[in-house]
Amino acid sequence: MADEELQIEDAGGKKGKMMIIIIIVLVVIAGGGAAYFFLFAGDDPVAQQRTESGDAAGAAGSEDVMEEGGDAQMGSALYVAIPQPITFHIPGGGRERTVQIKIQLLVRGTDNEETAKVNIPLIQGALLRVFSSSNADDLVTEAGKIELREKALEEVQEAMRKYTGKDVVEQVLFTGFVMQ
Template sequence: MADNEEENNNEEAAKPKSKLMLIIIIAVVVILAGGGGAAYFLLSGSDEGGDASVETEEPVQKPAIYFDLKPAFVVNYQWKGRQRYVQISISVMTRDENVVETLQAHMPLVRNNLVMILGAQDFEVLRTPEGKEAVRESVLEEVQRILTEEMGEPGIEKVLFTNFVMQ
């Protein structure tokens, strides 16, 4: 009987030791896995870090410069036997001061070509958002064409209608 009690005590003492040993083994495995993952991340991240330094060497985009083509464009056209008018205020967006200077120098040419484009539009088309977008694209292409001829680059990123009134 004394032997049974001694075996029970040994088994009960072995259970906490085995639980403790299991917890220690799991903790060691988790720490090693975490360390291995961190080492992989840091070592593979150094390659990407080299790419990031190359990206920072690229030129930073200059801030946008907005230039208003003043005064607003007022164009008349016929629609169903009636005289109609459209008044459009136009601004252009660039990132280069030289583009603004070139636009100012060639403003008569720019205004003439834009009046021709705006005057050729159909009243029904201009009433739709798609029609306005198509006119905006036409104006952008024309201004870019003029700037390409005069300074060798399009220079303008966007054309913005800041006011659009139809009558």
Template sequence: MAKKNADAPPGEEKPAGKSKLKLIILIVVVLLLAIGLSVGGTWFFLSRGHKAEDAKDEAKNAEAATPVKQVALYEPIAPAFVVNFNQNGRQRYMQVSLALMGRDKGELDALKVYMPQIRNEMVMLFSSQDFDALAAPVGKEMLRQQATAKVQELSKKETGKLAVEQVLFTNFVLQ
């Protein structure tokens, strides 16, 4: 056994250069792998942010495509309506102030031409009411809905459009 150790010349030991070369290659591979993972992770998170921005942009585009409800405009009808009617042989009075609610200023302005017809329809409607029914909130709401239907019907007939969305009571007095 001593011969085997003696066979190797003292200057020829295992080369240290090969193990250093393996170490350098291993370090370079680890560094490249770390850089690759860093770039990949950055790209992943940034692209995910773009997807969120794209989704927001698509939502904004969808909002722009859907019609946006315009601001409500109110057109008061002046002067207030004062009507009288008989209730069980007793003279009763009702004073009602109205406002027309619409969304298009041009349509509301076009309806002003037909204001005498609207006033006539409202006077006829208000004077045909029952005092006891109007004393209850439900009766007032029913009257408001009937007034809305009358004005919408007249608006559709005369202008071809529903210029009025609702008729609102701004003052309601029964005596």
């Protein structure tokens, strides 16, 4: 009789351990699935650009419009990311500062998108000229950042006009701004 009770207790202990292991495995799988969902289920930029440019299967026609002052066709808004953040040193307030800016360019239509992508080094050079001529004391304020962005847009448009004959970039957007 004592042997039977011992066997029942051992069997109960094995079932309890097995349940704990199963619960741990299920929690790990659920956590991994949740992590995958949150990391990889965001907006797909490639698919988003396809739908914005009208390349998706369900798109009914294109929304191209004529530019008021010229004959260039303007399409939907597309964003071209500068591959690497631009890092530069500027003087200010008693010591030199390091600034790093992540940039995206707003262009209209796939033709302008391709032109901007081909001319990334030209655009980076124009941006670096503008950024390196700035002052750290000005970049501390929001007004200084807006002024820098406007100067960057003018310089990029001027460089693109010189080499391609048209305004390719509509806006220069700062998606990251760090000053140390």
